[in-house]
Structure formats: C-alpha cells, structure tokens
Amino acid sequence: MSNAWKNPLGLFDVSGKVALITGASGAFGAVAARALAGAGCKLVLAAANEKALGEVAAECEKLGADVVTKAVRPTDETVCDGLADLAVERFGSLDILVVASGMNKVAKIDTLTPKDFDGVMEANVTQSWLLTRAATKKMKQQPTGGKIVLVSSARGLLGHPAGYTAYCASKAAVDGITKALGCELGEENITVNAIAPTVFRSPLTAWMFEEDDTAKGFRKGFIARVPKGRLGEPEDLIGPLLFLVSHASDFYTGHILYADGGYTAG
Known part of the structure; x- marks a missing residue:
C-alpha cells in the first residue's frame, strides 16, 4: 500500500x-514567506525594500524558520543567478521558487508610454523568466527536482476597462511561460505552475475594504461577479501555495490555479 x-x-x-x-x-x-516559514521551510527572501524585507524576515524567524535575506530586485541574469546560488550555498539546495515580484502601471493606451509598458513587461515577465531559468539550472542538478510557482492574475485571462493594457498582457505572458515550461521541464522532475488571484486584501487594496461610499460602491459591483460573494483574504492564498510547492501537486504542471472565488468561472 502506498x-x-x-x-x-x-x-x-x-x-x-x-x-x-x-x-x-x-x-x-x-x-x-509566512506560510512556508510556518510549514518548516528554510527561506531565502529577496525584495528591494530593505526595511520591509527585514520585517517580514523577522516574522518568519519568529515562526521558527532559518532565513537569509537579499535586498535586490531580480532585474538581470547576474542577480537572479546570484539568488539561486545563495540558496544552495547557504542551505544546500533550492527546492522551491516563488516569484512574487512585479508591478503595474494603470493608464489608458493613449497616455501609457512605451517606457511604462516595457517596465511592466520587464518586471512581470522578464524577471519571472530569468528567475525560473536560474532556479531550473539548480533544480536539474538535484535528484529531487523542484517546484516553481509564478504569480499570475485573473487579468491574464480577462481584460479590464480601466487602463490595464500592460498588466493584462504581462500576466497573459506569465501564463504562457507557465504552460511552456510545464511542458519543457516535465521530464526533469520540475513542476511549473502559477497562482492567479483576483482582488485580495493587501496594503494596495486596503481602500477597497473600507466602509466609505466609494469602497462600498466598488465592492458591490465587484462582488456581484464573485460567486463566493466576497473579496479575497491573504489566508485564501495559503492552501493553493502549499499544494503547488508540495508533493501533493507532483502530477500537476503548466497549470494556472485561479484563487478568485469563482470570478473567472462566470
């Protein structure tokens, strides 16, 4: 019996x-970071905001995790390879990659500059590709392979009327990377999947959860399209993440997991 x-x-x-x-x-x-710290992982955490990074690292250490930090943006091959090297040098392997870095620039197409468009694509697409490439080189050398999770969005599947040209295009590209590498790396014991959230509570979306008329109006209109009848909470992302980084998802690759309360289903 298994x-x-x-x-x-x-x-x-x-x-x-x-x-x-x-x-x-x-x-x-x-x-x-908090979820994997609580689950017993050893962590290499990277972000450009050194102060905020230190705060997250301290929380993870309180949860019992061994943590090393690097205050960098994954903007080029050298930085990305260096982060993968750091994981192996410090802890002996690189089993899981979660690419949560990225950005958005909201503007209608006639005011969005080519520089802004390129910036969103670089942050969301190129950096995801570079980090996955760096991690793959390490994971191929391990008999245990590895788990790669990219962060997409419901906007990779759906458009948006409020000036999301760059963002929607970038997340659709992340979906394409996920599917292509799911195929390419399937026989390497490396899975590549993506989590695609809709609106969930964060510092950037905090206003949407307020009780003023503007927030209430937004919620009413948005929630009307969400079968679960609410916006997302951070805890709603923990289960999908643990599934995709664990052996539970060994037969799943090239998959886009929509953490959206059914938003993209209707």
Missing part, C-alpha cells in the same frame, strides 16, 4: 525544504 494512503497529509509536508521567494516584502510574497 504511504500516501496511510498519511495523506504527508503529501503536503514541506518541512526542511529550501524556498527562494522574490518580492518577499510585497502582498503575495509576504504571505508566501
């Missing part, structure tokens, strides 16, 4: 695994 039948929850055990998380001081990155 051990999975005797201990199904063991499929989700990631204790002792080494995880590299970029954008670790941001909304999703901080959720990922």
